[in-house]
Amino acid sequence: MNYYITTDEKLRELVRTLAEQKWNIISADKQGTRFMYINDGKDLTVDAKARPTKVSAKQFVFPKSEPLFFFKKEHDDLKLIDPQAVQQKTVLFGAKPCDAAGLPIMEKLFNWDYKDEFFNKRVENTVVIGMACDYTDEYCFCTSVGLAPDSEKGSDVFLVPGADNHYVVKEVTPKGAAFIAEFKAIFSEAAQGDIKAVSRTQPAPEKKFNVDEVKNWLDGHFESEYWSKAGETCLGCAQCAFVCPVCHCFDIVDENCAADCGRRVKNWDACQFGLFTKHASGHNPRETQPDRYRQRVSHKFKYYQDKFGETLCTGCGRCSRNCAVGIDIAEIVANIPM
Amino acid sequence: MENIYKPELVEIIDIIDETPDIKTFKLQFRNQDIQNEFNFLAGQFAEYSVFGEGECTFCIASSPTRRDYLECSFKGAGKVTNAMRRLKKGDVMGLRGPYGNNFPVDSMKGKNVVFIAGGIGLAPVRCVIWNVLDLKEQFKDITIIYGARTVADLVYKRELEEWKNMPGVKTVVTVDPGGETPDWKGEVGFVPTIVEKTAPVAENTVAVICGPPIMIKYTMPVLTKLGFTDENVITTLENRMKCGLGKCGRCNVGNTYVCKDGPVFTYEQLKQLPEEY
Numbered sequence: 081m082n083y084y085i086t087t088d089e090k091l092r093e094l095v096r097t098l099a100e101q102k103w104n105i106i107s108a109d110k111q112g113t114r115f116m117y118i119n120d121g122k123d124l125t126v127d128a129k130a131r132p133t134k135v136s137a138k139q140f141v142f143p144k145s146e147p148l149f150f151f152k153k154e155h156d157d158l159k160l161i162d163p164q165a166v167q168q169k170t171v172l173f174g175a176k177p178c179d180a181a182g183l184p185i186m187e188k189l190f191n192w193d194y195k196d197e198f199f200n201k202r203v204e205n206t207v208v209i210g211m212a213c214d215y216t217d218e219y220c221f222c223t224s225v226g227l228a229p230d231s232e233k234g235s236d237v238f239l240v241p242g243a244d245n246h247y248v249v250k251e252v253t254p255k256g257a258a259f260i261a262e263f264k265a266i267f268s269e270a271a272q273g274d275i276k277a278v279s280r281t282q283p284a285p286e287k288k289f290n291v292d293e294v295k296n297w298l299d300g301h302f303e304s305e306y307w308s309k310a311g312e313t314c315l316g317c318a319q320c321a322f323v324c325p326v327c328h329c330f331d332i333v334d335e336n337c338a339a340d341c342g343r344r345v346k347n348w349d350a351c352q353f354g355l356f357t358k359h360a361s362g363h364n365p366r367e368t369q370p371d372r373y374r375q376r377v378s379h380k381f382k383y384y385q386d387k388f389g390e391t392l393c394t395g396c397g398r399c400s401r402n403c404a405v406g407i408d409i410a411e412i413v414a415n416i417p418m
Numbered sequence: 419m420e421n422i423y424k425p426e427l428v429e430i431i432d433i434i435d436e437t438p439d440i441k442t443f444k445l446q447f448r449n450q451d452i453q454n455e456f457n458f459l460a461g462q463f464a465e466y467s468v469f470g471e472g473e474c475t476f477c478i479a480s481s482p483t484r485r486d487y488l489e490c491s492f493k494g495a496g497k498v499t500n501a502m503r504r505l506k507k508g509d510v511m512g513l514r515g516p517y518g519n520n521f522p523v524d525s526m527k528g529k530n531v532v533f534i535a536g537g538i539g540l541a542p543v544r545c546v547i548w549n550v551l552d553l554k555e556q557f558k559d560i561t562i563i564y565g566a567r568t569v570a571d572l573v574y575k576r577e578l579e580e581w582k583n584m585p586g587v588k589t590v591v592t593v594d595p596g597g598e599t600p601d602w603k604g605e606v607g608f609v610p611t612i613v614e615k616t617a618p619v620a621e622n623t624v625a626v627i628c629g630p631p632i633m634i635k636y637t638m639p640v641l642t643k644l645g646f647t648d649e650n651v652i653t654t655l656e657n658r659m660k661c662g663l664g665k666c667g668r669c670n671v672g673n674t675y676v677c678k679d680g681p682v683f684t685y686e687q688l689k690q691l692p693e694e695y
């Protein structure tokens with residue numbers, strides 16, 4: 081693996097160059113609320129000490145609402161028009177390990193058997209510049225789901241903060257290497273050890289549970305008293321799914337723009353909504369909120385593991401940090417009566 | 419870019435009013451090449467769309483042995499199905515599919531087959547019935563037990579008559595108590611009772627069952643009593659779906675994607691799933 085060095089100022093210069101070359105440039109906003117498109121080096125936020133943004137970066141590969149095709153009625157005929165293929169090269173700056181890891185996790189779902197090229201094209205066109213994290217609060221639990229503040233999973237290029245506004249830059253994937261080669265004025269070559277990474281100022285999140293033990297318990301406890309307790313306060317608002325870097329359930333609906341044209345879109349949806357599974361007959365396999373909360377926990381820590389060999393969680397803590405009634409998924413999982 | 423969500427255009431070539439609220443559409447692809455190449459197996463489903471209203475999921479109700487068209491039967495229940503009710507012959511719809519697994523018709527060959535259906539649950543079963551009847555010499559005795567709430571709610575009435583008159587096919591049609599008309603000549607009683615009364619032989623027999631959850635719940639013990647083993651009872655789960663492609667997460671029952679791993683399951687497989695369907 082090759083190592084390089086860069087600085088805050090150089091990264092801002094990179095943003096200016098990328099903007100001139102019409103790249104899509106994504107960075108967290110200054111308030112730490114969300115990732116957004118920027119066009120100016122001064123708007124770049126690469127901050128290892130920042131709290132994970134309120135909303136994850138997943139919308140750039142799996143948008144909240146994405147047109148699948150357009151339809152137009154002409155006389156007696158009907159035309160279906162594909163949306164323009166996503167071609168624009170994109171760079172995502174400053175993804176924390178708990179954000180970057182979401183991409184390869186979701187990639188499995190979008191590619192088993194049928195391939196969702198909407199997702200794939202976006203991932204293919206995106207260079208993820210991940211960044212070691214130096215933030216921990218009571219909601220963080222990346223270390224409980226096999227990640228860590230310095231995990232490179234999902235990153236193409238990985239930044240580790242060093243002394244004096246320097247970064248140690250690692251090329252993680254061939255795509256990352258190509259990116260560094262393309263912008264070699266920004267990244268000076270270095271040998272490992274040329275520059276010391278700054279040690280974290282925050283302790284890594286403590287390990288709150290063991291995913292294997294949790295999975296073992298879930299394997300045998302679809303029916304358990306624990307679920308009525310775990311899900312009893314949930315309001316079913318599904319903010320947890322919307323801020324999550326890996327929740328990927330969606331709805332497909334039609335939107336009309338006029339009597340004779342419209343589009344079909346894929347919209348984020350969530351298993352916490354009562355309507356999610358409700359049949360036309362009125363029958364609902366998941367009738368109550370605790371049923372739906374059980375689904376959320378089981379999908380993350382058992383079903384996805386069964387099906388795709390991954391935990392459907394990066395331990396970012398967003399769902400818990402933002403929950404209106406204070407449900408903390410790590411606490412729920414850690415308190416399973418094993 | 420390959421777009422797995424984009425349907426093909428189909429034209430409604432015929433509409434049959436089955437009951438006051440159930441219709442059958444006979445559909446043909448606009449593009450004749452697609453019609454010629456379209457292959458499916460009994461039990462597979464498709465996503466049907468009315469542009470501007472949305473998509474919904476039903477099984478393909480016609481048999482794969484009949485290749486010139488596709489049929490689906492539906493009840494006006496929600497936004498899309500009610501929009502479908504307003505469509506006329508010659509109108510254009512969208513269709514994606516076929517999706518999911520299928521009934522093991524090949525391994526049913528050389529055996530007796532008992533079909534048990536309730537209400538619109540006859541639609542997915544009808545696909546296998548015609549598949550089996552079109553290749554009848556390869557199967558042993560066929561029994562069809564079908565029930566609906568009232569005489570007016572029976573679907574495929576013309577075909578029920580046709581099946582009744584076929585040699586080697588025993589067709590028993592029933593309506594719920596109170597649902598009979600003065601001139602009703604069929605059975606009166608709930609499906610489980612009529613299955614018990616008809617008492618099909620379990621030996622060398624496969625049972626295909628589809629209907630409301632309550633019907634299946636009370637018919638299963640009857641089948642067990644008659645000697646049917648769980649692996650010889652096959653059903654199809656009609657979960658709510660959106661994508662049909664194993665992505666949208668809606669039809670999951672535990673770690674199973676009904677749209678990919680199903681919709682056809684043996685009762686033995688069904689018992690392995692969490693009770694959430």
